[in-house]
Amino acid sequence: MPSLGRLHLITDTRPGCDPLAVLRAALPVARAELVVQVRVTDGTTDRQAYDLARRVRALCAPYGATCLVNDRLHVALAVHADGGHVGADDLPVAAARRVLGVDAVLGATAREPGAAGRAVAAGASYLGVGPCHRTTTKAGLPDPIGPAGIRAVAEAVAVPVIAIGGVTVATVPALRAAGAYGVAVVGALSTAADPGRATAELIAALTC
Template sequence: MSRVKVDCSLYLVTDRKCLEDRDLFQSIEQAIQGGVTMVQLREKSVPTREFLQLAIGVKEITSRYRIPLIINDRLDIALAVDADGLHVGQDDLPLLKARELLGPNKIIGVSASTLAEALLAQFQDADYLGVGAIFSTTTKTDAPEVSLELLELIKKSVSIPVVAIGGINPTNLQQVMATGIDGVSVVSAILAQKDCRLAAKQLKDLISY
């Protein structure tokens, strides 16, 4: 049983399309300064060499601030940069194989959109769940929608941290947190804003309210 403890209260997932002409590394650092507690590097359509270089750069920042770096999907990249963990979806590398290859001391998160998926992930030793999409989102258009009622049921049914994802922003964040979950995962609510530090701080203040 993995015993990795994670603070996933404000979990940033990257999407460079949100940044327009702003720098990814600078934006991530600003977001961490504003209160982000975890960072997931998500690159679905770049060559492996480019993903690796991005991961090296992001790891330098997250290590400096002692914030966990999670790599989305790509076990090889996670191993290559000694990332703190890996996040897998339902169609990615199976959790049991990921745990076997990463070992017991790395963080592994799993996407879930049903209670059955959530319970299985917990049984198979996931460290946290990413549940969504709670609201419609342009950053992941193929994600199934999850109601607030189901989100609350999943949280009550598992003992590992539950993070909500999908269209979460300052106007609906407290509604989501009212379900009792452990944190929110955001993309555009931070990275699409001109001041990533301020955007993160505003979200963190709402979470802590």
């Protein structure tokens, strides 16, 4: 199983965003510390998701960065991604593990210790935990859990906890102090004027 980087970049496929341009700027800076989660909107066809994931996988490979596909595990298999990530409305973790195999990276979403423990027992390699702060990049999310919520989950499991939701450079130190292994971002890079510089700042905050 690939080692897990601390900075997770979730592709932003909203209108006006160019996830591949952001990735090209981030990869030379973060290299193997970067995990790219290919996430697409609900209206995206499997063919479109496949085309994006295939291009992301090709960009990640020379840098040793990890490529995962959110939700659409058949696409992850088709592009030979390093694994996938499943949310509450996707395949159950145990079923996802059977689909991907024992060696794949498998992330699962959780926001409280009980669900986190069950996901790990079912085969999750790491947990995406949040939202830790308010965010506008995804609609319909529950209330933020803050660093205290991150700490509760991190103390309950032995796998890496990746904090997600409204993460900025300024909030990284408190999340790391709460036990987060790393963070997942969307807008912090996709809306940055200089994604390469923003990546460097996030990596510095995560590894200091």
